[in-house]
Amino acid sequence: xxxxxxxxxxxxxxxxxxxxxxxxxxxxxxxxxxxxxxxxxxxxxxxxxxxxxxxxxxxxxxxxxxxxxxxxxxxxxxxxxxxxxxxxxxxxxxxxxxxxxxxxxxxxxxxxxxxxxxxxxxxxxxxxxxxxxxxxxxxxxxxxxxxxxxxxxxxxxxxxxxxxxxxxxxxxxxxxxxxxxxxxxxxxxxxxxxxxxxxxxxxxxxxxxxxxxxxxxxxxxxxxxxxxxxxxxxxxxxxxxxxxxxxxxxxxxxxxxxxxxxxxxxxxxxxxxxxxxxxxxxxxxxxxxxxxxxxxxxxxxxxxxxxxxxxx
Amino acid sequence: xxxxxxxxxxxxxxxxxxxxxxxxxxxxxxxxxxxxxxxxxxxxxxxxxxxxxxxxxxxxxxxxxxxxxxxxxxxxxxxxxxxxxxxxxxxxxxxxxxxxxxxxxxxxxxxxxxxxxxxxxxxxxxxxxxxxxxxxxxxxxxxxxxxxxxxxxxxxxxxxxxxxxxxxxxxxxxxxxxxxxxxxxxxxxxxxxxxxxxxxxxxxxxxxxxxxxxxxxxxxxxxxxxxxxxxxxxxxxxxxxxxxxxxxxxxxxxxxxxxxxxxxxxxxxxxxxxxxxxxxxxxxxxxxxxxxxxxxxxxxxxx
Numbered sequence: 001x002x003x004x005x006x007x008x009x010x011x012x013x014x015x016x017x018x019x020x021x022x023x024x025x026x027x028x029x030x031x032x033x034x035x036x037x038x039x040x041x042x043x044x045x046x047x048x049x050x051x052x053x054x055x056x057x058x059x060x061x062x063x064x065x066x067x068x069x070x071x072x073x074x075x076x077x078x079x080x081x082x083x084x085x086x087x088x089x090x091x092x093x094x095x096x097x098x099x100x101x102x103x104x105x106x107x108x109x110x111x112x113x114x115x116x117x118x119x120x121x122x123x124x125x126x127x128x129x130x131x132x133x134x135x136x137x138x139x140x141x142x143x144x145x146x147x148x149x150x151x152x153x154x155x156x157x158x159x160x161x162x163x164x165x166x167x168x169x170x171x172x173x174x175x176x177x178x179x180x181x182x183x184x185x186x187x188x189x190x191x192x193x194x195x196x197x198x199x200x201x202x203x204x205x206x207x208x209x210x211x212x213x214x215x216x217x218x219x220x221x222x223x224x225x226x227x228x229x230x231x232x233x234x235x236x237x238x239x240x241x242x243x244x245x246x247x248x249x250x251x252x253x254x255x256x257x258x259x260x261x262x263x264x265x266x267x268x269x270x271x272x273x274x275x276x277x278x279x280x281x282x283x284x285x286x287x288x289x290x291x292x293x294x295x296x297x298x299x300x301x302x303x304x305x306x307x308x309x310x311x312x
Numbered sequence: 313x314x315x316x317x318x319x320x321x322x323x324x325x326x327x328x329x330x331x332x333x334x335x336x337x338x339x340x341x342x343x344x345x346x347x348x349x350x351x352x353x354x355x356x357x358x359x360x361x362x363x364x365x366x367x368x369x370x371x372x373x374x375x376x377x378x379x380x381x382x383x384x385x386x387x388x389x390x391x392x393x394x395x396x397x398x399x400x401x402x403x404x405x406x407x408x409x410x411x412x413x414x415x416x417x418x419x420x421x422x423x424x425x426x427x428x429x430x431x432x433x434x435x436x437x438x439x440x441x442x443x444x445x446x447x448x449x450x451x452x453x454x455x456x457x458x459x460x461x462x463x464x465x466x467x468x469x470x471x472x473x474x475x476x477x478x479x480x481x482x483x484x485x486x487x488x489x490x491x492x493x494x495x496x497x498x499x500x501x502x503x504x505x506x507x508x509x510x511x512x513x514x515x516x517x518x519x520x521x522x523x524x525x526x527x528x529x530x531x532x533x534x535x536x537x538x539x540x541x542x543x544x545x546x547x548x549x550x551x552x553x554x555x556x557x558x559x560x561x562x563x564x565x566x567x568x569x570x571x572x573x574x575x576x577x578x579x580x581x582x583x584x585x586x587x588x589x590x591x592x593x594x595x596x597x598x599x600x601x602x603x604x605x606x607x608x609x610x611x612x613x614x615x
Contacts, residue, residue, distance in 0.1 A: 022457075024450075025457045029458060033466055143599070144591070147598050148590070149550060149566070149590055152583070152587030159583075246459060247460065250461040253465075253554070254461070254553060257554055258573070268465070269554050269555075272469060281466075284459075284462045288459065
């Protein structure tokens with residue numbers, strides 16, 4: 001079989017798995033929200049609602065049908081791209097999602113870029129200076145960054161850069177200046193984890209025999225580092241990145257709350273307040289699909305960077 | 313021969329001597345204790361203080377959790393109120409001390425659920441293998457394909473948000489990673505000759521799992537439990553921050569932080585100190601976890 005066909009088969013297999021994964025995730029989320037409490041209608045009606053009120057809401061939502069029937073209906077609609085209708089505003093969930101998506105993706109991608117930049121730069125600096133003071137400093141900072149609640153870091157950023165220094169706006173979304181603080185906040189955890197990962201793999205790669213060979217044949221240290229060490233050190237970091245980047249969109253939920261930004265986070269928090277279950281499901285499903293897609297992309301790029309993977 | 317030496321000689325797994333002769337034990341830990349470093353001592357100190365606050369808050373708190381000083385509403389840190397006061401004039405230091413119990417119960421509760429449920433499923437599925445293993449692992453894959461924060465939020469919502477339900481929700485979220493990790497460990501232990509030898513001399517499955525397989529999982533389980541403690545504190549504080557599972561009259565640290573958010577511009581101390589308390593707790597747990605990992609896993613000796 002030619003290499004091209006093998007590649008196509010691999011990509012196809014991964015695509016099928018990703019689509020199946022998305023539907024499995026939809027099933028899980030459906031079961032948790034519709035089956036666990038017994039009845040979303042009772043949840044919406046509140047604790048002191050009369051049975052008649054609950055029955056009315058049930059009829060409106062269609063939750064009085066058997067669970068399998070509701071499930072088949074839901075998945076059927078999902079296949080047509082219909083995420084259902086909001087319980088409270090009667091708007092299609094997909095419209096609301098589409099309206100808020102831009103702001104969240106903007107935040108997620110800028111946080112992604114910041115994390116990669118910070119992770120590679122600080123990771124390489126720490127790895128090359130293994131066990132010197134720079135390394136210890138970077139390690140202490142990343143330890144702190146991975147241990148603090150990201151939303152608290154956001155509040156500190158606002159207090160320093162908006163309230164005290166008045167350099168950047170604290171809230172709102174739209175302009176580039178309003179994007180800086182939320183992105184910094186969202187990227188903090190991922191940047192710290194990537195820094196650690198890159199540092200560790202730089203240290204590992206520097207000990208490999210081929211580095212000694214390269215140095216032995218008189219290659220400049222700079223070229224050893226950038227052309228050979230960095231390229232090999234980034235392979236494990238990319239896997240790690242794929243595992244973590246999917247969580248970024250869901251961390252954005254909390255970060256958007258801190259900075260009062262438009263986005264999926266606001267949608268989710270509003271929906272939680274009024275128990276708008278189709279909306280909660282819509283946001284959760286979108287975040288899951290994002291996670292699955294991120295992992296798929298990383299897996300594919302990983303096999304492109306490191307051909308050994310395809311054989312497995 | 314020492315456990316780490318055996319492991320180094322044997323390759324990449326956490327392993328001890330066959331037949332559980334010298335398995336992971338308190339004695340082994342004690343043998344290694346004298347080598348603790350400064351960050352570990354600090355971490356143990358911080359954790360001890362937080363635990364003491366959780367158990368006997370009255371002994372440390374200068375004020376009661378509901379004492380309101382109407383002359384000092386949103387007062388900055390000073391002699392009377394070391395960490396300032398909140399919008400009711402309550403002493404923030406005292407609120408933090410009284411809130412410690414919730415954070416500790418939350419962290420230990422979630423991890424207890426994750427370790428027992430995840431550990432049991434992982435042990436059985438890894439040992440039995442075959443179709444059971446295939447089905448369980450696909451379920452775990454599905455579980456892990458929903459972002460953890462989202463999963464915790466929807467489970468807590470579906471169960472009707474309350475303190476115990478938040479513990480349950482975060483605990484359930486953390487089950488899947490435990491299943492995956494323990495199952496992998498069990499599969500590698502199961503393939504080793506001493507398990508076959510135990511079968512050959514007629515040892516039952518239950519005995520093999522409990523006496524021979526489980527002890528080999530103890531070290532990674534312990535390390536993963538510390539990671540889970542840190543994660544559960546952060547997830548729970550985020551849930552509390554967006555208003556899920558809070559008790560108004562006994563505020564936990566995440567809720568104090570979200571209240572402080574509203575007074576950000578006028579009272580920097582209000583959101584700062586609850587966040588610092590969470591960070592101190594998580595950083596101590598992480599430092600302890602790192603130290604344990606280095607002690608128990610020979611692969612990471614260098615770092």
